[in-house]
Amino acid sequence: MPTKEITESQLDSQLVKEVEAKSHTKVSSCFQCLKCSSGCPLSYEMDYLPAQVIRMVNLGLRDEVLKSRTIWVCASCETCTTRCPNDIDIAHVMDTLREMALRSGKAEAEQDMRRFHEAFLSAIKTWGRVHELQMIGTYKLKTRKFMEDADIGMEMFKRGKIKLIPEPIKGRKAVKKLFRKT
């Protein structure tokens, strides 16, 4: 994990308030027990552990958090959330930070994961649920990596895991409304 000196001018006291308001979870109640980090299945791929991200939010290290690799590596599995003794919804915090990074133009790390995230949201916005074919198509167009994992895609298609026509859901209009609101 990287270590570096922090100067007072880097600290943004508004960050924790903003993250708490957007994620509806009390990040400031973290007492650094590290239970979230020790249970995270993807911590080995992260530049900062989940507990460190929470600490950085509390300190107000906006740039470091929004440019971190961790927020894009997180798979929203919610293991950390269920382990937190203070009921901090860390998975939701990660999602909030991804959105903040996208809106601020600071999403520099893991460009392909960022594009995958955008493709995923685009499919949800259109169909109210994931339509794998649209999601993969959007992702491929964004990354221009048309042949990467093509063999896996073909295999999934043959096994019926990728449907040509999306199955509509009942609450599609409500999902669209949610996107408009947020």
Ligand code: SF4
């Ligand atoms: S499990 Fe909760 S209290 Fe413990 S370090 Fe993680 S966020 Fe903080």
Ligand code: SF4
């Ligand atoms: S939700 Fe993200 S940070 Fe939390 S345990 Fe899963 S991968 Fe790790």
